[in-house]
Structure formats: C-alpha cells, structure tokens
Amino acid sequence: xxxxxxxxxxxxxxEGENATMNCSYKTSxxxxxxxxxxxxxxLVHLILIRSNEREKHSGRLRVTLDTSKKSSSLLITASRAxxxxxxxxxxxxWSLRASGxxxxxxxxxxxxxxxx
Amino acid sequence: EAQxxxxxRYLITVTGKKLTVTCSQNMNHEYMSWYRQDPGLGLRQxxxxxxxxxxxxxxxxxxxxxSRKEKRNxxxxxxxxxxxxxxxxxxxxxYGQSNEQYFGPGTRLTVT
Numbered sequence: 001x002x003x004x005x006x007x008x009x010x011x012x013x014x015e016g017e018n019a020t021m022n023c024s025y026k027t028s029x030x031x032x033x034x035x036x037x038x039x040x041x042x043l044v045h046l047i048l049i050r051s052n053e054r055e056k057h058s059g060r061l062r063v064t065l066d067t068s069k070k071s072s073s074l075l076i077t078a079s080r081a082x083x084x085x086x087x088x089x090x091x092x093x094w095s096l097r098a099s100g101x102x103x104x105x106x107x108x109x110x111x112x113x114x115x116x
Numbered sequence: 117e118a119q120x121x122x123x124x125r126y127l128i129t130v131t132g133k134k135l136t137v138t139c140s141q142n143m144n145h146e147y148m149s150w151y152r153q154d155p156g157l158g159l160r161q162x163x164x165x166x167x168x169x170x171x172x173x174x175x176x177x178x179x180x181x182x183s184r185k186e187k188r189n190x191x192x193x194x195x196x197x198x199x200x201x202x203x204x205x206x207x208x209x210x211y212g213q214s215n216e217q218y219f220g221p222g223t224r225l226t227v228t
Contacts, residue, residue, distance in 0.1 A: 030214055042120075042206055042219035043159075088159070092214045101166070102214050103174075106151075108158035 004032070004072075004089040004107035012113045019076040021110040023089030024069075030102055032065055032072050033090045037109070043088065046074075079114045086111045118143045120220035122207050128226045129197060137192045137223050139207030145218070147210045148190040149174065150182065152203040153222075159206070164213065165190055197227040 004025040013019055023032065031050045035043040049056045049065045049072065056063045062075040076083055086109040095103045120141045129135055141148065149164035151174075161174030165184040179201055181193040190209075194201060207220040 033216065035217075035219075040204070040222065040224075042221050043208075043217070044219070045216040048216060090217075101172075103161070103164075104213060104217065105161075105175075106159040108156065 004091045004105065006087070006089055006107045006110040008110060009108075010111045010113070012115065013079055015079060015081055015114055015116050017079055017114075019079050019083070019112055019114070021074045021087050021089075021112070023072045023074070023091075023107060025072075025089075025091045026070065027091075027093050029067075030092045030094070032063075033092070033104070034061075034063060034072075034074050035088045035090060035106075037086045037088065039085075046087075076112075079112075081114050081116050084112060084114045118218070120207055120209055120218050122205075122220035122223050124223060125221060126224050128228065130228055131198055132196050135194050135197060135225075137194075137205060137207075137225070139190045139192065139220060140188050141190075141207075141209040141218065142188065143209060143218065144187065145209035145211055146187070147213045147215075148184070149208050149213075149217075150180070150190070150192050151206045151208065152176065152201075153206060154203050162192070162205075166213070197225075199227050201225065202227050 004023045007022045033048045034046045037043045088109045090106045095101045146167045150162040151159045163182040165171045205223045208217040
C-alpha cells in the first residue's frame, strides 16, 4: 500500500513547546500534503510539498520531505492550545488501479494535545 | 464563501432503507470524492469523480453508489445500508486530484 503512516500516534506537549510529527510512505509520490482535523470536523489543508522540494514553511509550520527515505515531518513551533487536533499526511501517487490518474491516500493520523 | 456542504450532518437509519447523502461545492472544482473515517483505519476513499459523468471506485466502494450529473453536486447513495456502513463520511473537492482538498463538515451515519 502507498498509504502514509504517521508517527507518533499521539503526542502530548505543553503550550510553547514544539511538536514534531513524522510520516513514512512506501512508493514514489508526486506530492505530500498535511491536513488538520479538529474533533469530528472536516479536514483542513495545511501545506503541500512537491516531490522535488525538500522544505516548506507556512507561518509556524515547517514541513520537510526526504524522498530517499520516503518520509516527511511536520514541525509546529511555539504550539498553542488551539493546535490541539489530529494531523494527517496524505500522499499523492500514480494510481495502481487507473492508468493515468493519481490518487491521494491518507494515513491514520497523529493526535496532538497541547496543554495550557 | 467557498465551501463544501453536506446533508444531512447526522443520520440514524435502519438496515436496508435506502439513503442519499448530498454533497455540493461552490468552487467550480472538477474533482470530487467521498471518504469514510473509522477509528483506527483513518480516511479511506469510497468513490471519486474527475468531472461530470466521470466517476471511479476508490479503495472501499462496496455497498455505495455515486453520480455526477452536475459539476457542483456529488451525492453518495447507499441502496441497502448495513451496520458496517456506520461511519463518519466526508465529501471533498479540488481543482485536480493532486491538489489541496476542500472537505465538507462530515455526515455521521449510524445504521442499526
């Protein structure tokens, strides 16, 4: 399966600390995306990094991609209680089922708890 | 406001009673898809649509049908729901299957 797997499954930190989540995948990808989900709500897109990019920043978010290791990391700096959510990586790769199409496959997520 | 809407948000039904969950987007996106989210299994794609009248199966299509007669709408149909279809369902849309996905608020379905 080309599904990404996040690590750790759960992470608990204090406000102000940095949070790092990792994602590993198995096949070559076109891009990798990170999403956030507040409890029971729809996912919200955070950042997209293409296979030819190594690092990307957006506000307090920093994403790295290492295609040789087939892994990515999401760093949230100076975390806040409002960052409490589940974080998912999603890999976009050419479909094994439908020639000429790519599919986006989500991992199972990392649950982040930021305590005040 | 750019958004994906789903209805209903919550539904409790009985086994075998046909139901439809509607999904609509106002962003003129070509690509739309349905996911189900279950504890410990993450999000799994049910069906997707590249454009009007173009649909294809995702990873878990059994027991579901879809249609794409208009660009903005992508309903999910359960012809004969069963308890194993109890789940949280999300509709999503984007300009292309590789791009940023916009998700709806979710529909929590319980089949008894």
